[in-house]
Amino acid sequence: MKSQPPGWFADVLLGKPPREARAAAVGLADEQFAPRDVYLQVLAPALEEVGSRWQRGTATVAQEHLATALVLSIMATLAPRLDEPPVVGRSAVLAGTDGELHAVGLRMLGDFLEADGWDIHYLGALTPEGEVERFTADMGPDVVCLSTTLTTHLPAVRSTIAALRRLPTPPLIMVGGRAYGGDAAVALGLGADAFAADAGGASELLRAHFADA
Amino acid sequence: MTAPVPTTDPLFPTRWLPLAERICERYYLEFPETDSRYGDRGRAYCAHDNAYLVAWLVDALDTAGPDSFRANVTWLRGLLHARGFPMDAFRRNLDLVEEVVVEERPDDAARIHDLVVAAQAGDPP
Numbered sequence A: 001m002k003s004q005p006p007g008w009f010a011d012v013l014l015g016k017p018p019r020e021a022r023a024a025a026v027g028l029a030d031e032q033f034a035p036r037d038v039y040l041q042v043l044a045p046a047l048e049e050v051g052s053r054w055q056r057g058t059a060t061v062a063q064e065h066l067a068t069a070l071v072l073s074i075m076a077t078l079a080p081r082l083d084e085p086p087v088v089g090r091s092a093v094l095a096g097t098d099g100e101l102h103a104v105g106l107r108m109l110g111d112f113l114e115a116d117g118w119d120i121h122y123l124g125a126l127t128p129e130g131e132v133e134r135f136t137a138d139m140g141p142d143v144v145c146l147s148t149t150l151t152t153h154l155p156a157v158r159s160t161i162a163a164l165r166r167l168p169t170p171p172l173i174m175v176g177g178r179a180y181g182g183d184a185a186v187a188l189g190l191g192a193d194a195f196a197a198d199a200g201g202a203s204e205l206l207r208a209h210f211a212d213a
Numbered sequence B: 001m002t003a004p005v006p007t008t009d010p011l012f013p014t015r016w017l018p019l020a021e022r023i024c025e026r027y028y029l030e031f032p033e034t035d036s037r038y039g040d041r042g043r044a045y046c047a048h049d050n051a052y053l054v055a056w057l058v059d060a061l062d063t064a065g066p067d068s069f070r071a072n073v074t075w076l077r078g079l080l081h082a083r084g085f086p087m088d089a090f091r092r093n094l095d096l097v098e099e100v101v102v103e104e105r106p107d108d109a110a111r112i113h114d115l116v117v118a119a120q121a122g123d124p125p
Helices: A009-015 A018-031 A035-056 A061-081 A104-115 A131-139 A151-165 A184-189 A199-211 B014-030 B033-062 B066-082 B087-104 B106-120
Strands: A091-096 A119-124 A143-147 A172-176 A194-196
Touching: A009 A018, A009 A035, A009 A061, A018 A035, A018 A061, A035 A061, A035 A104, A035 A199, A035 B066, A061 A104, A091 A104, A091 A131, A104 A119, A104 A143, A104 A199, A119 A131, A131 A143, A131 A151, A143 A151, A151 A172, A151 B033, A172 A199, A184 A194, A194 A199, B014 B033, B014 B087, B033 B066, B033 B087, B033 B106, B066 B087, B066 B106, B087 B106
Parallel strands: A091 A119, A091 A143, A143 A172, A172 A194
Antiparallel strands: none
């Protein structure tokens, strides 16, 4: 199975009844992969493949929605198996930028951080400007993670970061998502403290950052 | 007269529609056969796609960095190619995007030109 091309699971998401697709993903976690690797090596590439098929005109918007919903339900099944969470006493706010509809990667990060023992406040997609700042002021998290897929939403990231910086006790601000094209300099230029290309990288970075804190 | 822009995106870059419509006026003068091929829907998508092209170009200038424009254009090129849109027309459309955006931001003319040339150099899919 490891010789499968990236994104091979897209055929399962789109071609099998949902119950069978879910069982197939759980089977991979039972037999071949750590649950975390099912997220990063199976589910994420599958959604990228579905998106590419839409771009090429071989998948519909409805199929994209179907695949996304199915992946989220698979993640809900696998999340309790990620790790036995320790108590770390840290919390994070996770939000998609204003206007941002893509939030599966952010949900993946939430699951990884919960498995690491963090308390997660997941605000999801389409979080309006101003709400992240207000919520952060109320909750006082250690970290705010902002996810952005489309470059047209980056100005909203800049203004959200600026607002977070004005709080009496600003959190660590991490950003990520496709909008940055893998370029940390773009993220830091917007005022972020840290950048991660994907959910796996983000959780590793936070582990390292808070290991000695 | 432009048909309604075909989108349900609540944050569609509406602010760039006036520039997009200027680009489309020039595009249709050069490619009048587009009307017989795509009709009103073609004009609506011309405005839609060019609003995004302008937004991406401005993003690259102001926030997202130079590589982002090429990446976004490559994505759109792949989408249009898969739907049979002529690639020579797409390339020329990018020239028109440059022309119109430079009219708005003359001080950035050199940067805009570099971004457009880099995006045009992307391989067709």
